[in-house]
Amino acid sequence: MSTHAKHLRGLTIATLVTLTAGLALTFFYAPIELNEGFVQKIFYVHVPLAIISLMGYVAGGVFGLMYLRTGKKVWDLRSYCAIHMSLIFSIGGLISGAIWAKAAWGHWWVWSEPTLVSYLIVVLLFCTYQPLRFSIEDPERQSTYAAVFAVVGGAFVPLNFIVVRLSVQYLHPRVLNLEGGQLPASMATAFYVMVAAIALLFVTLMKYEMLAKSTRMETRRLRRRVLGDDAVAPVSRSAAPV
Amino acid sequence: MSLIAAAGTDFLNLHQSVKFVAGAYIVVLAVIVVYLAIMAKRLITNQRELTELRRLVDEREAAEGLAGGVGFGLDTTAETSAQRAEEHERAAEAIRSEHQL
Numbered sequence: 427m428s429t430h431a432k433h434l435r436g437l438t439i440a441t442l443v444t445l446t447a448g449l450a451l452t453f454f455y456a457p458i459e460l461n462e463g464f465v466q467k468i469f470y471v472h473v474p475l476a477i478i479s480l481m482g483y484v485a486g487g488v489f490g491l492m493y494l495r496t497g498k499k500v501w502d503l504r505s506y507c508a509i510h511m512s513l514i515f516s517i518g519g520l521i522s523g524a525i526w527a528k529a530a531w532g533h534w535w536v537w538s539e540p541t542l543v544s545y546l547i548v549v550l551l552f553c554t555y556q557p558l559r560f561s562i563e564d565p566e567r568q569s570t571y572a573a574v575f576a577v578v579g580g581a582f583v584p585l586n587f588i589v590v591r592l593s594v595q596y597l598h599p600r601v602l603n604l605e606g607g608q609l610p611a612s613m614a615t616a617f618y619v620m621v622a623a624i625a626l627l628f629v630t631l632m633k634y635e636m637l638a639k640s641t642r643m644e645t646r647r648l649r650r651r652v653l654g655d656d657a658v659a660p661v662s663r664s665a666a667p668v
Numbered sequence: 669m670s671l672i673a674a675a676g677t678d679f680l681n682l683h684q685s686v687k688f689v690a691g692a693y694i695v696v697l698a699v700i701v702v703y704l705a706i707m708a709k710r711l712i713t714n715q716r717e718l719t720e721l722r723r724l725v726d727e728r729e730a731a732e733g734l735a736g737g738v739g740f741g742l743d744t745t746a747e748t749s750a751q752r753a754e755e756h757e758r759a760a761e762a763i764r765s766e767h768q769l
Contacts, residue, residue: 463681463682463685464682464685464686464689465685465688465689467689468688468689468692468693471692471693471696472692475696514699514700514703517699518695518696518699518700521692521695521696521699522692522693522695522696525688525691525692525695526688526692528688529684529685529688627700631700631703634707635707638707638710638711638714641714642710642714645714645717645718645721648718648721649717649721652721652724652725652728653724
C-alpha cells in the first residue's frame, strides 16, 4: 500500500465526523449574531475555507522547497496537489464570501476592502500555476520551475496577510487576533471545529488526489511493461506531474 | 461585537437571510461535489485500463500455458525466469524509491 493510501479510511471518517459536528454546532449551538442575524452563519464556512486555502498555498511552497532540496518527485506531486486543492477551496471561499458581502453590505464585491482584494490577488497569482506548468513540456524543468513559483507564491501569502493587517481602514470583520479573537466561547467552539473539519477535508481530498495521480502513473508503467514502450502513447502535455 | 444567545429570535429579514446562508453552503457543497465527480470519472477510466491490462496478462498467461511455456517470444527456462523476476524487482524498487511508495 502506498503512503498516500495509508490511514485514508480513518482520515475520511474523521473528516465526515468533524464536518457533521461542525455543521451541527454552527446551526444548533452557536447563537445568532445580533447585528448580522442568521447571515453570520456563512462565516463558519467562509472563513475556514479562506484560512485553509491560504495555508494550503504556503504548504505548496514548503513542498516546492522540499522538491528543490531533495529532487524527489513526490514533493512536486504534493506541492501540485496542495495548490490544486487550495484553488478549489479558494473558489468556495470567494463565492461564499461574495454571498455574505451581498447580504451584509449589499454588494457582491467591494473593491475598497483590502482583505477581499488581497485574497483575490493571491488566488489570481496561484491561478497562473497550472498554465505555467502546462507551458513547460519537459517534466524535470516543469517541476523545477513550478517549485520555484510555489516557493515565491507561498512566501507572498503571509507577507500579504501581514500588510493587510497593518492597514488601518478596513471593513472586514476580524475573527482572530493576538488577544485570542473577538468571538464568545459558543461561537468560537463552532468556528474552531469547522476550521478543523475544513482542514481535515483539505488533507483528505489532497491525499485522494495524490493516490489517484500515483495510481495513474503506475498504470502507465504497468501498461508499458505488459505491452512494451511502442504500444503506449507518449504522455501528452500535462500540467500535472507525470 | 454584540451578541444575543437566544436562538430563534425573530429577525426582520430572517427569510432573506436563510436564502443567502443556504446559497453559500450549497455553493461550497457543489464545488466539492463537482471536484469529486471529476475525480470519480478519472478513477473509472483508470479502473477500465487496469481491467484491460489484467485481461491482456491473463490471455498472455493462457497462451503461454498452451504453448508449453513458450509463447509471445517469452523463454521460460528457469534461468531466464529468475533473471526476469530480478529485473522486475529492480524496476519495482526504482518506482518505489522514486515515489516513496
